[in-house]
Amino acid sequence: MEKEHKKISLGFTSQQFDAGVHICQIFNDNDERHNAIINFIVSGMQAGEKTACFSEQESKTTLASFFAENGIEYNEAEQSGDFKLSKTAEVYFEGGEFEPDRMIDLLKGFYKKSIEQNHTGARVIGEMTPEVEQIKGGSRLLEYESKVNLLIKTCPVNAVCQYDARLFNGSTIMDILKVHPYMIIRGAVVRNPFFVQPEEFLAKNNAH
Amino acid sequence: MANDKLDPKVIGQLSLMQSVVNNLPDTTSIFSFVCKGLVDIPGIDRILVIGPGESVPVDHVAQMSIPICTADSDYGQLSLSFSDKTLFMPYEPYLSNFAFMIGVILEQRCQRQQIEEHKQLLEQRIQERTIELQEKNAEIKAQNEEYQQLNEELSQINQELYRAKQQTEESEEKFRLMIKNSNDTIVLINEKGEQFYISDAAMRDTGFTIEELKGPIRNVIYPDDLKIVLEAWSLVLARKGEAIRVQYRHKHKYKEYIWFEAVGQNFLDNPAIKAVVLNVRDITKIKETENELIKAKEKAEESDRLKTSFLQNMSHEIRTPMNAIMGFADLLADNFNDKEKLKKFSGIISKRSKDLLEIINDILDIAKIESGQLTVKNNEFKPIELIEELSAFFSEYQERINKGHILFEIKTSSELPYITIISDKIKLKQILINLITNAFKYTDNGSITIGCKAGPGNYLHFYVSDTGIGIPKEKHKLVFERFTQIHNNTERNVSGTGLGLPIVKGLIDILGGKISLESEAGTGSTFAFSIPVIIS
Incomplete structure (x- = not known):
């Protein structure tokens, strides 16, 4: 499957991107986190994309009210499969283990299903929790993030990874930056100069 | 230094790091983030952050130190060792600037923290003060309720007092009008003998002002009557509640003395009055009538006496010529032949008859004058x-x-x-x-x-x-x-x-x-x- 070069809005600014973006958001307050979720999901659903949110903190009630403000009926969207809200742990740590390849397959399957269901695309926003550093397979977080970059070349799913700066140390944050080609800085999506191409990153990672 | 030797990616990284640093929660996190990011700058072998007062680890050979500070604060330094210093040197000014910006961010953060602490302190104080004020408010409210209740009670008392005052005033007004419209003068005298109230009727009766009348009584009472007045006063003082009556002459400002009858009663022991009350009445006309009656009586008596005297006198005056006339008339018969005597006697009779006629004329004249005839x-x-x-x-x-x-x-x-x-x-x-x-x-x-x-x-x-x-x-x-x-x-x-x-x-x-x-x-x-x- 070749990457499509369709222009999309990520909901943060008026800037248009090629479909298949992998973005990192380093936030330090809940409003910042929440606004990113709303903007990203609502713009995706308005564009006809299949969307999913993995969050420990977002509730159906809160999201439903924001959906309603933007003309989207939450239950309808949920029942039609246009949108799904899941807990982070349920998705990332299924079986009490973090398995990057399973996650990649999950994203791949999500994207394929969007195509099958005639969505214009697929987008996922997920908040990683510090639990990952303790859980089995958690050390493979960066590997997973880097593999997402490989995935979107063939399955141009749009993904935003949220990290709470208050819960991860600075060194980890710098590592996370290196596996995301884009960052959300002050509400705008910018290219990340620290980004290391997945081939290089994974090669170096394997060498270690 | 030529800019073409710079890798734009590194400059971008420095710039991005500044933005990310803003989101990191504390200095430790920032420094670990920064160290990990900066180590990718060309020529750098190792980079450490050395805190203020900390010494460089023995295993680290510091070839360059870049301070992380502002004019007011020192957050330590970036201690660098190089693999190729020449490669690094073009980035040195950017790194210095970056270190300064990190210092500024830390300082701002510190200031924000201080502000936040102050804010929290203020909020705490506000909260404490609010609680204090709420407590005070509750106290004030309770006091207000108490005052309101007191106020209502006072208001009720005031209304009662007002009603009582009105009743008293009405009563006083009635009493005052009664005294004012009374024909008699009412005088109130205290235990010292001072006339502390004299009603207006006194001015009408005497012509004096009330103030003039409040002077010593010897100035206004007829000297001959002063003794009986003082005796009456002694009786009034001695016989509490008993009405003592006295008549005396009182000076009038523009006329002769006038007659007063005073009835005094001692109410000095009565707490509602505390005075000797005098009821003084002008009896001048009564006295004048009495005097006139006495004079009339005396005159009538005198007149009676005069009439008796007059009748006696008239009887005498009439009898005298009448006797003469009768006597000489008798003599006329005895001396009928004696012409001389007849002439003499008839002359006497004639003269006495004229006298008698005069008397009768006088009596008739006065009778006519008296009767208006x-x-x-x-x-x-x-x-x-x-x-x-x-x-x-x-x-x-x-x-x-x-x-x-x-x-x-x-x-x-x-x-x-x-x-x-x-x-x-x-x-x-x-x-x-x-x-x-x-x-x-x-x-x-x-x-x-x-x-x-x-x-x-x-x-x-x-x-x-x-x-x-x-x-x-x-x-x-x-x-x-x-x-x-x-x-x-x-x-x-x-x-x-x-x-x-x-x-x-x-x-x-x-x-x-x-x-x-x-x-x-x-x-x-x-x-x-x-x-x-x-x-x-």
């Missing part, structure tokens, strides 16, 4: 003619009564012969005859003068003056009273009813004139009278 009968005549008639009559009369030695003079004004008047000549003549006869009666020596002149105005003035025995001043008023004889006729050996002068006054009154008397005992008398006439 005499009327004025005016006619035109010359007063000089009247004078001449009198002169002729009394020249003869003087001889007849054997008083020819008395100088009888007539003095008239020069214009009198030319005057004609309209008046009642008969009454005028009777007046003059009475006066002149009287003068002869009481004059033994000297002279008798009559005068007449006209004017001023339409008046004719007469006088009859003698050098007789005179009349004491204190009896001047009596001479014109009916049934009064000033002199004892027996002593003077004169006869008369005592009606001469009352008849004179009665006639002058009828003619509209006035009579006066100037006389003293032993110096003679002058009767002068004037009558209004029409002079032509």
Whole structure:
């Protein structure tokens, strides 16, 4: 499957991107986190994309009210499969283990299903929790993030990874930056100069 | 240093790090983030953050230190060792600038933290203060409720007091009006004898102001009555509650003394009054009536006495000539043949009859005057003619009564012969005859003068003056009273009813004139009278 070069809005600014973006958001307050979720999901659903949110903190009630403000009926969207809200742990740590390849397959399957269901695309926003550093397979977080970059070349799913700066140390944050080609800085999506191409990153990672 | 040697990616990384650093929660996180990011700068082998006062680890060879500070704060330094310093050097200014920016961010963060702490402190204080104020408010509210309740109670008390005051005022007003409109004066006197209240009626009765009346009573009470007033006051003080009555004379500002009757009652022990209450009434008119009644009674008694005396006198005066007439009438029969005696006796009878007639005429005249039966009968005549008639009559009369030695003079004004008047000549003549006869009666020596002149105005003035025995001043008023004889006729050996002068006054009154008397005992008398006439 070749990457499509369709222009999309990520909901943060008026800037248009090629479909298949992998973005990192380093936030330090809940409003910042929440606004990113709303903007990203609502713009995706308005564009006809299949969307999913993995969050420990977002509730159906809160999201439903924001959906309603933007003309989207939450239950309808949920029942039609246009949108799904899941807990982070349920998705990332299924079986009490973090398995990057399973996650990649999950994203791949999500994207394929969007195509099958005639969505214009697929987008996922997920908040990683510090639990990952303790859980089995958690050390493979960066590997997973880097593999997402490989995935979107063939399955141009749009993904935003949220990290709470208050819960991860600075060194980890710098590592996370290196596996995301884009960052959300002050509400705008910018290219990340620290980004290391997945081939290089994974090669170096394997060498270690 | 040439910019073309710089890798733009590194410059971008520095820039991005500044943005991310803003999101990192603390210095440790920032420094670990920064160190990991900067190590990718070309030429750097190792980079450490050395905190203020910390020493460089022994395993680290610091080839360059870049301070992380601002003008006010020092956050340590970036300690660098190089694999190729030459490669690094183009980035040195950017790294220095980056380190400074990190210092600024840390300082701002520190300031924000301080502000936050201050804010929290302030919020805490506000919260504490709010709680304190709420407690105070609750206290104030409770106090307010208490005050409100007190206020309501006070308001109720005030209303009751107001009603009581109104009732008292109404009562006082009624009392005041009663006192004001009372004909009697109400006086309140305290235990020191001070008159602390005198009602307005006192001003009406005495003419004095209330303040003038509040002075010592000896200034206003008639001196002779002061003793009984003080005695009454002593009784009032001694007999509490008993009404003590006293009558006395009180000075009036513009008139004579007036009579007051005061009724005093001692209420000094009565807490509602604490005064001696005097009810003072003006009884001047009652007293005057009493006096008039007394005078009238005395006058009636005197009149009765005079009438008795008069009747006795008349009886005597009538009996005397009557006896003579009867006696000589008897003698006429006994001496019928003796012509001389008959002549003499009949002469005496005739004379005594005339005397009797005079007495009867006098009695009739006074009776007519008293009953108002005499009327004025005016006619035109010359007063000089009247004078001449009198002169002729009394020249003869003087001889007849054997008083020819008395100088009888007539003095008239020069214009009198030319005057004609309209008046009642008969009454005028009777007046003059009475006066002149009287003068002869009481004059033994000297002279008798009559005068007449006209004017001023339409008046004719007469006088009859003698050098007789005179009349004491204190009896001047009596001479014109009916049934009064000033002199004892027996002593003077004169006869008369005592009606001469009352008849004179009665006639002058009828003619509209006035009579006066100037006389003293032993110096003679002058009767002068004037009558209004029409002079032509």
